[in-house]
Amino acid sequence: MGGRLRACDVRPGHRLWTLRDGRTSQTVVTAVEAAKTRSVVDVTTDHATFAAGPDQLLSTPDGWTHARDATGTVVAWAHARKLCRERRSIVPGYQLGYLIGATCSDGTFVELSEVIGARFTPCTNGAASHLVVADSWPTRGTFRPEAHPVDLEESTWVGVDAVTERVPSRKPSVVYRFRLDPHPTFLVNGHLVRTPWPR
Numbered sequence: 001m002g003g004r005l006r007a008c009d010v011r012p013g014h015r016l017w018t019l020r021d022g023r024t025s026q027t028v029v030t031a032v033e034a035a036k037t038r039s040v041v042d043v044t045t046d047h048a049t050f051a052a053g054p055d056q057l058l059s060t061p062d063g064w065t066h067a068r069d070a071t072g073t074v075v076a077w078a079h080a081r082k083l084c085r086e087r088r089s090i091v092p093g094y095q096l097g098y099l100i101g102a103t104c105s106d107g108t109f110v111e112l113s114e115v116i117g118a119r120f121t122p123c124t125n126g127a128a129s130h131l132v133v134a135d136s137w138p139t140r141g142t143f144r145p146e147a148h149p150v151d152l153e154e155s156t157w158v159g160v161d162a163v164t165e166r167v168p169s170r171k172p173s174v175v176y177r178f179r180l181d182p183h184p185t186f187l188v189n190g191h192l193v194r195t196p197w198p199r
Contacts, residue, residue, distance in 0.1 A: 001014075001015040001017065001026060001092050007176040008034075008174065010029055010176065011029065011032065012029050012031060012032060012176060012187070013028065013029065013030050014028070014029045014032055015027070015029075015080065015089055016028075016029060016178070016180065016186040016193065017156070017186065017187045018180075018183045018185045018186050018187060019059075019078055019155050019185065019187070019192050020075060020161060020164060020183060022155045023057065023079055023154050023155075024154050024155075025183060026181060027180045027181065027183040027184075028181055028182075029178050029179070029180055030180060030181050031136060031179035032176060032177070032178055032179075033176065033177040034174050034175070034176050034177075035158060035174070035175055035177070035180075036172040036173070036175075037053060037167070037172060037175055038169075038172050038173070038175055039053070039054050039165070040052070040053065040054075040165075040173045040175070041053075041054050041067050041163050041164060041165050041166065041168045042163070042164045042166060043058070043067055043070060043162075043163050044160070044161045044162045044163070044164070045066050045075065045077065045158045045159060045160050045161060046070070046159050046161065047065065047077060047104075047158050047189070047190060048189040048190065048191070050189045050191065051166075052067040052097060052175075052193070053067065053175040054066060054067055054068035054165075055067070055068070055196050056175075056193055056195070056196070057193060057194040057195070057196055058073075058075045058076075058077075058160075058191065058192070058193055059075055059076040059159065059185070059191075059192040059193070059194070060074060060075055061071050061074065064194060067163060068165075069163075070160045070163055071160055071161075071177060072159075073159075073160050073165045074157040074158060074159050074160065074193065075154055075158075075160055075191055076155055076157060076191065076192035077155060077157065077158040077190050077191050077192070078155050078158065078187055078190045079139075079154055079155065079181065079190075079191070092129040095129075097130065101160060105124070106146050106148060110122075116154075125145065139161075141190055153194040159193075171186070174176065177188050177193050177195040179195070180195075
């Protein structure tokens with residue numbers, strides 16, 4: 001939550017970013033386990049390359065897959081710029097004409113007037129044109145209200161271009177498992193992963 005950390009610096013109590021239903025959320029590290037291994041893979045996606053144990057689980061549209069088997073699939077990825085959310089207020093449709101009158105071209109006014117069933121005549125003397133929408137407009141029955149979700153998606157799917165096994169060195173590498181609460185997942189370079197914690 002406070003910025004990037006190396007896996008070896010993560011401690012119980014640290015809060016990590018994760019994804020829940022396409023939105024960023026927080027989860028808390030409750031336990032950390034380190035293990036030595038001579039098998040590490042580099043996962044290369046459309047956005048980054050990161051190291052992982054071959055058994056590290058990555059989120060795909062079809063469920064969880066091991067890092068070693070992820071080549072050619074797509075994995076969940078959080079937009080880095082979305083980790084700080086913006087909240088937008090929603091303007092009632094009948095006020096729209098008042099708000100955009102100063103910024104729209106005559107062509108836009110013509111299109112808007114056709115949608116809402118209003119008449120619009122552009123000014124021809126060089127003055128700015130205006131389209132005024134009366135508060136009684138919703139009762140005219142010329143516009144069908146539509147419901148659309150306003151929450152911005154904070155994640156997408158990115159392709160896994162390659163999974164490359166590192167050449168074993170004389171000194172083993174260390175991989176880390178995190179037990180988390182309330183969500184068992186977290187982000188690695190924006191990619192949603194889950195630690196294969198032994199039962």
